[in-house]
Amino acid sequence: MYKSNTQAWKQIYAKEGLRGVFFGWTPTFVGYSLQGAGKYGFYETFKYLYGEKIAPGAPKQVVFLAASASAEFLADIALCPLEAIKVRMQTTIPPYAHTLREGWSKVIAEEGVAGLYKGLYPLWARQIPYTMVKFATFEETVSQIYKYLGKPKESYNGLQQTGVSFLGGYTAGVWCAIVSHPAGTSLFLLFRSQVANIT
Numbered sequence: 001m002y003k004s005n006t007q008a009w010k011q012i013y014a015k016e017g018l019r020g021v022f023f024g025w026t027p028t029f030v031g032y033s034l035q036g037a038g039k040y041g042f043y044e045t046f047k048y049l050y051g052e053k054i055a056p057g058a059p060k061q062v063v064f065l066a067a068s069a070s071a072e073f074l075a076d077i078a079l080c081p082l083e084a085i086k087v088r089m090q091t092t093i094p095p096y097a098h099t100l101r102e103g104w105s106k107v108i109a110e111e112g113v114a115g116l117y118k119g120l121y122p123l124w125a126r127q128i129p130y131t132m133v134k135f136a137t138f139e140e141t142v143s144q145i146y147k148y149l150g151k152p153k154e155s156y157n158g159l160q161q162t163g164v165s166f167l168g169g170y171t172a173g174v175w176c177a178i179v180s181h182p183a184g185t186s187l188f189l190l191f192r193s194q195v196a197n198i199t
Contacts, residue, residue, distance in 0.1 A: 024089040026100040031082025038075030043135060046070045064136040072131035076123050081107075081116035083123060130180035134172045142168040 002008035012020045046067035051058065085103035088096035097103030107115040145164050146153050153161060 023095070024086045027082040027086035027089070027103065030100065031079045031086065034082070035075045035079035038078055039071050039131060042071035042074050043067050043131075061136055061140065064139050065132050068131045068135035069128050072128045073124065076120065076127050079127075080120045080123050084116055084119050087119075126180050130176045133179045134176045137172040137175045138168045141171045 002011065009021055016023070047063060050066050050070075051060070051063040055063070081104070082100070085097065085100060085107065088107075089098075089103055097106055104116075111118075142164055145167060149156075153164075156164070
């Protein structure tokens with residue numbers, strides 16, 4: 001086992017070069033691109049649907065929580081197959097697959113399409129609370145900052161508004177890490193045990 005990230009990167013780089021450090025980047029890139037597009041796109045859609053159409057009198061925090069949970073539920077359906085392949089690629093020696101295409105084909109051949117979604121429930125257990133905390137905390141933090149500053153958002157220039165957004169995002173990120181870590185650990189262990197059963 002490695003004692004730190006730095007030690008791991010140095011040893012992997014020494015043995016495998018830059019390619020080793022970035023091994024598994026394709027399913028990560030594709031998966032999180034799809035998930036991010038779904039998460040943010042669906043969030044705005046559900047926020048409007050719940051807050052304006054279905055329950056216009058509902059408290060904003062309830063709307064933020066419901067919209068973010070709904071958005072993440074759908075976004076993870078796109079992410080899960082790619083996350084499953086990435087974890088299998090990165091946690092086996094020799095690697096389960098060397099490319100996204102090879103990993104996808106192997107999982108389908110050995111387990112069918114269901115094999116790509118074995119980790120969906122643990123993924124939801126990690127990502128839905130994470131996303132609910134992310135959006136609700138961000139929205140509330142930004143609102144509270146402007147309330148504290150005493151002027152409406154529109155009275156600040158673009159750089160100042162960006163600073164408020166960064167602070168809100170940082171605060172949300174801290175809470176997201178606290179909420180999602182236990183489920184993230186169980187997700188990793190699930191995928192690792194599945195790979196061990198296959199190999």
